[in-house]
Amino acid sequence: MTTGSETAHTIVTAAILVIGDEILSGRTKDKNIGYIAEYCTAIGIDVREVRIVPDVEDEIITAVRALSERHDHVFSTGGIGPTHDDITADAMAKAFGVTIDHDPRAVAILTTHYGEANLNEARMRMARIPAGADLIDNPVSKAPGFTIRNVHVMAGVPVIMQAMLDAVTATISTGAKMLSATVPASMGEGRIAAGLGALQKDFPDVSIGSYPKMLDGGFATDIVLRSRDQSRLDLAVRAVEGLIASLLVQRS
Template identity: 65%
Template sequence: MSAPSNKAFEPPVTAAILVIGDEILSGRTKDKNIGYIAEFLTNIGIELREVRVVPDLMDEIVSALNAIRSRYTYVFTTGGIGPTHDDITADAVACAFGVSIDYDPRAVAMLSERFPPDQLNEARMRMTRIPAGADLIANSVSKAPGFRIGNVHVMAGVPAIMQAMLDVVAPTLKTGVKILSETVRAGLREGDIGTPLAAIAAAHPDTAIGSYPFWSETGPDTNLVVRSRDPEKLMQAVAAVQAMVVTERARLKG
């Protein structure tokens, strides 16, 4: 087995997601962005550490954004950059960073690619208001851009548009070593293996070991998932989990 890269020992690149919208909290809209972003980031070596959902309230957005942007390498926001009165994300981000916000000629030019001048009404023009100093995130779907300021990436809530923006953002991100994972199906209930599994986790501090119960065709079962950035330490922990499973199965059979 090849030795792990020195990059495996560097601090991880981390991220948080801030989902903005009353419609998410009320259940009116079912979020489809969190899972997509989480998988996307995992695949490029960025660890998603936190997700928050806040309403369309200025103070709530500013408070949440300021709380997480200092803790993680990147923050990704979704929602609240549309044309209606409750789309206040851009204003909230400007407030959080202490900068002004105004119509951005670059954003106006982007939106003009889709709408003729007589259709660039006040509502649509709201989508061209960008905080001072921000870089734009192109939107190939509807043209209205997102933006990046500091370590915060502000994206649309509509999944297809968010995904297009994330594709634009990805090449600009610093990435780390991907987290590797292996799954061991225990064939046992969670309660049967909780104690020995805890001992294995304590003995392998450079791995994360999760226990995920499910109902199989034969009854209650558990998947044990081992994760690590170091392939050698991953396989050592997996071997320990596999041996434990064999031992516990034999013990319970008597």
């Protein structure tokens, strides 16, 4: 894989790790998973797995180790703020067996932002970075995230996370982009299901999914096709269009 660029025919995978009791309790509605997944799809990274874990050190450690081993990238959100329950940084350090301390680079950033006189104990917690980690720029509130191994640790606040994600993805490996096309069908899934199943066998390299909806008071279906090969995608689209046309003739 190359860094910061797209590599033809390379599949790069990722997982999303959301950390926070407030997400699991429902008090805070997650807005990061969908954003990260859509963002990754656009730049050629396949999100294969999502986990949400509480603010419990052992569970964070278990999750990050498993996801880091399975995927090229792990995008983690939440738990790097100034309060006592923000334990993500310490958990990441333990997960990779490194020490954690106030990072001079992070301290300098916070000193510039807050002023030395205003750097209280709580704010200094945000300067604690695992040894060997690279900082992730935070242009919104300045307190940095960090990358350790292949895990990118970002804030949970959506506007801050989004800015950090821009910084991260400018420097990491990506792969061949997934292409997609949508074919509308003015009929329910049940009528088209058998034909789509047969076409899927003809195009094993193209993902074919059906999504029902209501249209003008009746059932309709959107057929979504996905492939990294434009020529194969085009062939599959034409095959689905032909299937729909034949079913419409049978119905008339």
